[in-house]
Amino acid sequence: MSIAPQQETLELHGDGAERAAIQFCYHRAGQGPPLVWLHWLWGEPGWMDYHQRLAERFQVYVPDLPGYGQSALPEWAKTPHDLAVLLLQLFDALSLQRPIVVGSCLGGWVGAELALLRPERIAKLVLISPLGLVQDWTKVPNLFYTDPARLPQYLFPDAALEKASVYVPELSNWTDAFINNRNASIRLVFDPYLHSRSLRHHLHLLTTPTLVVWGEQDPLLAPAHAALWTASLPHAHRVMIPGAGHLPYVEDCETVIQAIHTFIPPQERGGA
Amino acid sequence: MRVFNMVLFGWPYLPDDAPVGTPGSYPLSNRYFDPVRGNALLQQELDRITLSDELGLDGFTCQEHHGGGGFCAMVPSTHLMAAAVSQRTKQLQVAVTGTCIPLHHPLAIAEEVAMLDHLSNGRFIWGALRGFPTEYLSYNVNPAESQARFREGFSLVLKALSSEGPFDFDGQFYRVRDYNIWPKPLQQPYPKIWMAANSLDSLDFAVKNRTYIATPWVNIERTRSVHETYYRLAHEQGVAIPEDFDDMFASICALYVGESDKKARQEAEAHLEYHFFRALASFDIGTVSLIPGHMSVDGMRDWLKNVTSKDTGKAMGYSVDEGIENGTVILGGPESVIAQIKRQREEGKRGTLLAMFQFGSLPDALATQSLRLFAQEVLPKIRAI
Incomplete structure (x- = not known):
């Protein structure tokens, strides 16, 4: 089955005071139950192989988060x-x-906030190394002030560094779009750095069936952070991805897809 | 031409192995700071400011920098420096260029400005500065909010300085109900204000808020274009330009006068190189510029272009000759210095030099010798320029 993603832009006009007029851009492809993929901190580089795999079973939406x-x-x-x-x-x-809703990094945090806001609007939640809970922020690598050559090491284990440039280009290849995404990210997660002081106290209200996925070699948020989430979400499932970093679907797309498929049985999926 | 003695307090004792000029080298570890030597530098500098007053210089100024600011600078609080100087001097204007508004509460700034105006008997000039993104990281103020906080904070400072009777303020970052400062400033409604401005956006803000302009370390062509842009914007907006605008149009430079060109260069060259290649290099501008959110993409590229050395390719990494050529350095015997200052006025439209008499590793005695020579041989001859 060939699946060609559509890129679409929606102008939401709002309804005056409470709902803002806003523009959303997103990719869409596939057939089946709707699945929204929420991207990581510096934006989705495009329509990727993991989106393609999910689109075999789901109608996949990949929006640019506001600001990206x-x-x-x-x-x-x-x-x-x-x-x-x-x-x-x-x-x-x-x-x-x-x-x-499947959210990675920043997208995972946004996904958790969605499920807290409107539990009836989210069928299932997959959090892939979400931001939001951090053990000691001063020990988490500083993504906003560092030698740019070190950025890939903050996200990927050594063995996967050759795949990093798609997500963190070399400095000479920084496009205006990438700089713009970084500008958006610092607005959202600068202080407290990559986390919220209240989220932990809200999470007991999160009743949506949840899967937590974490790379065992995540250099940004060590895998112990997965336990912070499951401690607050006692019914959540947890899957650790060996050899993977902060974006585990980059190193091991198939294992992450399988974990999602296992979490969402065939009768809840679309396709064959 | 008017001349202010600008004090940066660069640290002259960096060992060769200090990690300067490397990505992420801000903040430089303060194990390189020796308290006894630092104290001596501060006292020597205060003495030289007192001398500047006696010798008839027009003013004193300093800039706010934190954690050394990347220049190993020693003025985290410009207002404290201005308070000290106000008590040691009689005539010269006491300025700050300036205060990083978003790193303080605007009401505290307004209160201190009013106090400084009284402490100096109305000799105070306030300066508004946004500062570097590193300093926002250090104070954990979001660099992405620095522009909005600067503008809103500036409005609140002005409102607090000029409001009679309790006022209210409703902003995105600052909210005030039923307050007024006490005392009010001596100069009414408030002291003159210098704004560190360089981009089109910040010049537009300066025009709308009737401030004077102090440009950061930029070249002569840039100060001329800043001057032109300010006039154009003021004209377009129907804003009257104050009579003393040109005389107050200020730029930063390092200044050294020797008995002759040759002697000046012998005495100062190595210390200027230390300033540009060691002290300034502790601030890795490449990495600092990549801190997201502080500047627009275009703003960042434009700024880097205007402070990058044509010779070395490094930001602010000027050779001495390049510095003289682009107007960030004034160096020579009295006649050359007069000619260079004339060029700064004519080609750069500069009306006030914020001149560092001490820079880099220049020893105290040489800085004082140069200051005396300047006051004696140069100052009388540049008044009419």
């Missing part, structure tokens, strides 16, 4: 929680009543 790519970030929006509020507008506009 062509999606606008309103001035009042400053936190992943605010992004979740904006995403619910997109869900309404696309008539996504109860999608599966």
